[in-house]
Amino acid sequence: MSDTLLEQTRALHDDLEKLERVIVRDFKQDLKSHKDRLMQNHRVRKRLDSMQAAARKLIKIYDDDDGARKDEIAALAQSESGSFATFYDRLKEIKDYYKRFPTDEVTEAEDDEFLLKEEPRTEFSGDEGLGRYLDMHEHHQRFLNSKFGRKLEYFQFVGSFSSDLSAVPKPQKGSRQYKEYLEHLFSYLMLFYEKTQPLGQAAKQLVKLEQEIRVRWSAGEVPGWEDRGLGQVAGSSSIGLDMDAFETVEELESIGADRLKEALQGLGLKSGGTLKERAQRLYLLKTVPLTKLEAKHFVKGVIPPSETAATTGRQVDNKKAEEGALQVCLLESKIRKLAEILASVITETKGRIEKKQAQTYEELQAEQEEAEAELAPEEEEDEDEFVYNPLKLPLGWDGKPIPYWLYKLHGLNQEFKCEICGNYSYWGRRAFEKHFKEWRHQNGMRSLGIPNNKNFYEVTKISDAESLWKNIQDKAKGGFHPEVDEEFEDAQGNVYNRKTFEDLRRQGLI
Known part of the structure; x- marks a missing residue:
C-alpha cells in the first residue's frame, strides 16, 4: 500500500497527538528520587525533539513547494468516474493490502507503559553525583598550570572560576592557551547544563547575550574591553608639554618625575626608571618622530604609530585582532552567564567538597557504594531465588553473603x-x-x-x-574497712593490706 501525502499528513498528526499524550502521562507520575526526575526530563526532551521533527515535516507538506499536495487533492476531486469512485478504489486497495498482510494493525497499541519507564543513557563522572555537583578538577589543573593562573585550592576555584576571568592581565587574554582554557570550560558547563536540565533554555539566553555583547562591543562599552582588543595607540593622548621650550635633558628634569611619567604614559612610552632616564626618553622626541621611534621604547600592548598604519595590511591585522578579542570576550560572558544559571549547583558542590574533607574513609566508602547502587540498573527481584549460604554469613547490600x-x-x-x-x-x-x-x-x-x-x-x-x-x-x-585499710609489714619492710598479707602468709611466701 503506497502512502499518499494525505496519509503521511494524517500519520504525522497522529504521531504528534500520541507524543503529547505520552508527555502528559509522564508528567503525572509522582517521582521522588533525583534520578527518576532526571530520567523523566530526558524522556520528555526526546519526545519534544520528535514532535519538532514531525512538525517540520508537516510544515514542508503544507507549504507544498513542489505542488504535489495540490495535485493529489485535484486528482481526488476531478476524477472522470467521480469522487466516490476514487474513494472506493482507494478503499479496495487498502482491503487488498490487509488481506495479504492480516497481522498488521491499523493503529498501534495504546499501551505506552514501556515508554514511561525508559531510562535514556546519560554519562556522569563519579564526582558529579548523577548531576548534583560539578567536576572541575581538570579545569582546576589547567588553571594552576597556565601562565595566567594563580595558586588556588580546589574549593576556592569552584567558587570563583567565573569571577577570576576579570583578574587575568590583558596581554594574557590574547594568548592561545587562555582561549583554549575558556573553550574547554564553556564546553563542559554547557554539556553539564544540557545533561542535568534537558528542558532548560540556556542556549536561547546565550544567543540573546551574544547579540547584546556585539552591540556594546561596537560602541566600546564592554567593561575591560573598551579598546576592543586593539590596545592603546601611541600618541593618542595629549601630553600637555611644549617640547620646543626645552633645549636640554636637564631642563626636562626640572619639571619633576611625576610630570615626566604622566607625559610618557600619554604617549604610550615606558615610564619607569630614574628621573634622568625618563627625561632622556622623552627628549628623544626632539630629534626622532614618534612614528619612527623603536618599538623597545613603547609599553607592551601599545600599538606604535606607523607611517603605513593606514595601509591595507595594518587594517587586516587590526580586524583579525579585534575578531579574536571579541571571541574571547563572548566566551567570558557566556561562562559568567552559565555560572549564574548553575549558582545552586556550585553552592552544592562547595558544600560537598567541605563535607568530603571532614569525612572518614569508611564514610567516603559508604557514600561511594550508595552512588554506585543508584547508578546501577534496577533488576527485578526474584522472591523465590535461593541464596546458598551454608556458613550463615551476613548479607551485603546486594542481598548476597559477604566474603x-x-x-x-x-x-x-x-x-x-x-x-x-x-x-x-x-x-x-x-x-x-x-x-x-x-x-x-x-x-x-x-x-x-x-x-x-x-x-x-x-x-x-x-x-x-x-x-x-x-x-x-x-x-x-x-569509713574504716579492716581488709583494705589495715596495713601489715613483713621482715623486709614491705607493706600490705590485711587480706593480701594473710594470703601470702598462708602460701608461705612471707
Missing part, C-alpha cells in the same frame, strides 16, 4: 553475650562495644538501679555490675 575473609576481618565470628541485655548476643567486637550506649543495655542498667557510665564499660554480668556499684558506693561513703 568469608571480610567476615573474619571484622570478627563477626566472635559471639559476645550480655546478661544485662537479657543474654542478647552481639556478633563482632564493634557491635559489642557499640551496644553499651544503645537502648537495650541502658534499659537493663536502669532496671538494676545502676547508672550507665564509663565505670561499667565491658561489664556484662549482673553480679559484677552490682558488686562494682556497691564498692563505688562504699568508697563514696568513707
Whole structure:
C-alpha cells in the first residue's frame, strides 16, 4: 500500500497527538528520587525533539513547494468516474493490502507503559553525583598550570572560576592557551547544563547575550574591553608639554618625575626608571618622530604609530585582532552567564567538597557504594531465588553473603553475650562495644538501679555490675574497712593490706 501525502499528513498528526499524550502521562507520575526526575526530563526532551521533527515535516507538506499536495487533492476531486469512485478504489486497495498482510494493525497499541519507564543513557563522572555537583578538577589543573593562573585550592576555584576571568592581565587574554582554557570550560558547563536540565533554555539566553555583547562591543562599552582588543595607540593622548621650550635633558628634569611619567604614559612610552632616564626618553622626541621611534621604547600592548598604519595590511591585522578579542570576550560572558544559571549547583558542590574533607574513609566508602547502587540498573527481584549460604554469613547490600575473609576481618565470628541485655548476643567486637550506649543495655542498667557510665564499660554480668556499684558506693561513703585499710609489714619492710598479707602468709611466701 503506497502512502499518499494525505496519509503521511494524517500519520504525522497522529504521531504528534500520541507524543503529547505520552508527555502528559509522564508528567503525572509522582517521582521522588533525583534520578527518576532526571530520567523523566530526558524522556520528555526526546519526545519534544520528535514532535519538532514531525512538525517540520508537516510544515514542508503544507507549504507544498513542489505542488504535489495540490495535485493529489485535484486528482481526488476531478476524477472522470467521480469522487466516490476514487474513494472506493482507494478503499479496495487498502482491503487488498490487509488481506495479504492480516497481522498488521491499523493503529498501534495504546499501551505506552514501556515508554514511561525508559531510562535514556546519560554519562556522569563519579564526582558529579548523577548531576548534583560539578567536576572541575581538570579545569582546576589547567588553571594552576597556565601562565595566567594563580595558586588556588580546589574549593576556592569552584567558587570563583567565573569571577577570576576579570583578574587575568590583558596581554594574557590574547594568548592561545587562555582561549583554549575558556573553550574547554564553556564546553563542559554547557554539556553539564544540557545533561542535568534537558528542558532548560540556556542556549536561547546565550544567543540573546551574544547579540547584546556585539552591540556594546561596537560602541566600546564592554567593561575591560573598551579598546576592543586593539590596545592603546601611541600618541593618542595629549601630553600637555611644549617640547620646543626645552633645549636640554636637564631642563626636562626640572619639571619633576611625576610630570615626566604622566607625559610618557600619554604617549604610550615606558615610564619607569630614574628621573634622568625618563627625561632622556622623552627628549628623544626632539630629534626622532614618534612614528619612527623603536618599538623597545613603547609599553607592551601599545600599538606604535606607523607611517603605513593606514595601509591595507595594518587594517587586516587590526580586524583579525579585534575578531579574536571579541571571541574571547563572548566566551567570558557566556561562562559568567552559565555560572549564574548553575549558582545552586556550585553552592552544592562547595558544600560537598567541605563535607568530603571532614569525612572518614569508611564514610567516603559508604557514600561511594550508595552512588554506585543508584547508578546501577534496577533488576527485578526474584522472591523465590535461593541464596546458598551454608556458613550463615551476613548479607551485603546486594542481598548476597559477604566474603568469608571480610567476615573474619571484622570478627563477626566472635559471639559476645550480655546478661544485662537479657543474654542478647552481639556478633563482632564493634557491635559489642557499640551496644553499651544503645537502648537495650541502658534499659537493663536502669532496671538494676545502676547508672550507665564509663565505670561499667565491658561489664556484662549482673553480679559484677552490682558488686562494682556497691564498692563505688562504699568508697563514696568513707569509713574504716579492716581488709583494705589495715596495713601489715613483713621482715623486709614491705607493706600490705590485711587480706593480701594473710594470703601470702598462708602460701608461705612471707
